[in-house]
Amino acid sequence: MVLLSPSVKGLRKLLSVCENYAKSHGLKYNVLKTEMLIFKAGKGPERIPEVFLDGTAVRVVRQFKYLGHIVTDDRKDDLDMERERRALSVRCNMLARRFSKCSTEVKGTLFRAYCQCFYTCQLWYRYKRASFSTIRVQYNDAYRILMKLPRYCSASSMFAEAGMPDFFAVIRTRISSFWERLRGSDNSILQVVGQDLRSPIIAHWRLMHRDSNRK
Structure with missing residues (x-):
């Protein structure tokens, strides 16, 4: 379960709703497993007031x-890309x-x-x-190892000869599929996100298609 709020005051109010719901339904949150992450925006405040759940x-x-994706306070995706590379x-x-x-x-x-x-991967921007x-090199090497190809053979040639999508094609396909689902969603919030062409992540998606098609 995730709570999102633009302010500490709002987050405290959301937690209060959760506490009241839990008490009325005989439930209890595990405070030891509850964590708070503060997304950085500019310099930000030097000190963030504490937030309490059940007095702790x-x-x-x-x-x-979260759902297998590593989220960081600086909103960078390098750690998640390394997770995927290792996997x-x-x-x-x-x-x-x-x-x-x-x-x-x-094979x-x-x-x-x-x-x-x-x-x-569609969230990497x-x-x-x-x-x-x-991670691109890891993808190329994975195919070479599986097919027992020379280490320094041309990646573009080996994928073209096998009719196998290269790394850029896989990423573009995942982005296109996700964007289509986003824009076709019945959820009003997702519709707004998918239609906002000024969004940094959507600008990145368009850039990925443009730059990859040049190669």
Whole structure:
């Protein structure tokens, strides 16, 4: 469960609603597992007043994992990209070890199923170029390892010959699919987000399509 508020006063009011609901329904929140993350905006205040749940101060953290995605107080995605890179490495090594003697067709099917599922990659928009490059190289190396190709063979050539989407194509596809669902949602809040072309993340999505198509 996540509560979002633009102010400490608003967050306290939301927590009060939760406390009253819990008491009236015989429930109790686990304060030890409750965390508060403050998104930075400019310099921000030097001191943030404490927020309490059932009389106990809520612990402040700089990052936490929500639905598998790492959220940080500076709203950067480098940590989540590293999480996905490590997961990709584990999946690739597993496939290479267990299915090394399978045919090229079988390996291609396995690669599509296990190595192209970049979870929440459509939300990546604030990151260092090095982070993006690292996970792209990991994707290319994963295919080389699985198919037993030379380490320094051309990535664009090997994907083109196999009819396999490269890293940029996978990202563009995930972005397009997510944006389509966002704009077609019945939720009024999601509709506003999806139609706001001034949004930084939507500007990044458009840039990803434009720059990738140039390559």
